[in-house]
Amino acid sequence: MFENLSERLSKTLKTVTGRGRLTEDNIKETLREVRMALLEADVALPVVKAFIANVKARAVGTEVNKSLSPGQVFLKIVQSELEAAMGEGNVPLNLNAQPPAVILMAGLQGAGKTTSVGKLARFLRERQKKKVLVVSADVYRPAAIKQLETLAQEVEVDFFPSSTDQDPVAIAEAAIAHGRKQFYDVLLVDTAGRLAIDADMMAEIQRLHESVKPVETLFVVDAMTGQDAANTAKAFSDALPLTGVILTKTDGDARGGAALSIRHITGKPIKFLGVGEKNDALEPFHPDRVASRILGMGDVLSLIEEVERKVDKEKAEKVARKVMSKGKFSLEDFRDQLVQMRDMGGMMGLLDKMPGMGKMTDQIKGQMDDKMTLRMEAIINSMTPKERQHPDLIKGSRKRRIAMGSGTQVQDVNKLLKQFLQMQKMMKKMKGGGMAKMMRGLGGKLPPGMFPGR
Template sequence: MASALTEKLTRLVKEMRGQARITESNVQDMLREVRMALLEADVALPVVRDFIARVKEKALGQEVLGSLKPGQALVGIVNQELAATMGEGVADINLAAQPPAVILMAGLQGAGKTTTTAKLAKHLIEKRKKKVLTVSGDVYRPAAIEQLKTVSRQAGAEWFPSTPDQKPRDIALAALDYAKKHYFDVLLVDTAGRLAIDELLMQEIKDLHTVLNPVETLFVVDAMQGQDAVNTARAFKEALPLTGIVLTKLDGDSRGGAALSVRAITGAPIKFAGVSEKIDGLEVFDAQRHAGRILGMGDIVALVEQVTAGVDMEAAQKLAAKVKSGDGFDLNDFLAQLQQMKQMGGLSSLMDKLPAQLTAKAGQMDMDKAERDIRRKEGIICSMTAQERRRPELIKATRKKRIANGAGVQVQEVNRLLNEFEQMQGMMKKMKGGGLMKLMKKMGGMKGGLPGMGGMPRF
């Protein structure tokens, strides 16, 4: 996420922290570097100018010049102003309306509106305990209606049927009537997108807004569009009273400019960020925490939240009880640990939230390769019989060859997995039922890194 910008600003942060004295001269030099980093990250020029002016004003004030640690004070100002550029704190979604609260999803084609609609539905169902209905007003894009039906089912939301021969206005009114009669808390309306902004699209969505009078009008924008995201955001802001922004594909954005620009250009707060392709890959946007990520400070709070959400505590307690009772740790348990790691969002997603100094070594690695290694290990275990998983000591030369053929790997890969399993099994015997967190700490101390991480270095 914003890797190019993060890399440059992390280097500058180190330089700033090392400054014993902050003078107008070295502040100018640092701000010039910051300006270049922001422009290269595709941040809009007016936003860059405003940001630099605010940092300079505070940096040359007594707040920094009189500080015992001026370098750290300057880093704090840059962090504070980055957060201010993207909006202060968290802008919560507004559901304070007579049910159903209508949320209108707007944006260009390809921005990810339909998927985001389902992700938002899942968020509202799980985090806000709301009964959610989705409906598609996109009568132009082939299969758009069916796509919303599929992803709504995955999200656990109810879907209202519509057909391409209907008018978007009629679809919306019918869905609203259904939502009222069946006591839904929220109605999410997915709208049509275009490859370019045109009057027909804008007039249609204006009409929908007038008919529905939504409590939220969310502009869905692809973070990877960079400067184009700013231009489309400005056009939508002129056409609609936007109440919030959803940045999609933030996990694939190497520049980071959109997150810094869109809020400033539209005046609408960034409310959500799409951080993965999974149905639960939507985060409430926290400007302060996102600023920390851009500066390479990581986001430990988000990391803890992600791990907590991904850990099956019931399964962890069962495993602890099993070990404590003296039952052996077998390959079924090992497989469960690998799958638990996947549920946490994968290695790259976890690493993204760690501070830059901790991930510097891992940054040289191929995270995709490490994740493929985990999948390969899953494949090897799944090629074993139930008896072999329960009693790994049965796996000798002929069985190894059969397992390797079944998983499509070399016998050496099977041997490597069994060695890692034996290491972990040995630790489990010493743990005496210490629970999942003690397990994770022990795993971190293994030579070569965590089992299943392809030799990922420990920090």
């Protein structure tokens, strides 16, 4: 998300550098470019007008701090206003209620509502250690009930059965009664979606809301619909007392207009982002981190949290001990690194969160995209256990067999072996105290403050 906006803003903000003072004249062109960038990102016009007015009011006449260039001052103002547009901070779910805390999910058909119920159920079970029950009150689509049942099994939460001949309110009330008896912490209620907003749909969900009295009413909306997402959210917000928004399919949205518009138009916070198809691809929404990513400054906090959550620490420590004591690093170790990288959103997902990498992404894409890491995994999987431990055995006929087994070319096998040998050489240097020496050598090349003790 935000690739186009990030690229435009990065180019635009360079033009303000080298000024001794920010004046109305020297930022006029920059503000015009920022305005165009936001409109192209499909940000709603009232949001763009308010954003530009706020930036202009704060920037004009600002004296440049001795340690900062005008470009940096302006960048700080833009970042601060981006955060303000999206909300001041992360707004967590409010689960302070007599168990089970009921969360009602609303939205249009096709927005990813049922999938989001599954993702949120997993999030609550894994990260907040809650006992979760899910139920479908979508009596118009039998497939939706079955889909939620399947998702519940996948994310290891309990499913309360329902059928198309029942009343949605009766389904929800029965699920709440069951939740109380079985001591569930949270009940997620999936509701019927429509292809467009209609009076019947709104009347039904209002009746459901009145009956179950949820602690959270979340509106699920597709980010790829741009400012239409904000307008739809406004229509739901007028009909229901929404407490927040889940923005889905953000991995397929290069513009980001919905994220910048929703808070301003509805007054409701975005609480989560759907960032992929997997059932763990749900991230709490942090306006400050997203603003940082838009401006190409990365998102180190999210990266650290992801590493903490998804890296197999025991396996990583085992490989580290082996490398430090014997200088050994096998193709199996290499494959494990590739798998863990993929679990964290792939190479491009990691680069997106690293400071300064936004501009490099396009150059690197061709050399190290996620399809390439999958191809590398396939090549290693086509080797025998002996070949993975002793890659020097892999000669002509073996290479042809591995290429055929992995659906690749011999030159792909050669390329992987070359990359592996380079990594193996680096790992050997880390044996004993080699790592400390390498870091000391690198320390002289890093900026001040990047190396401990400097």
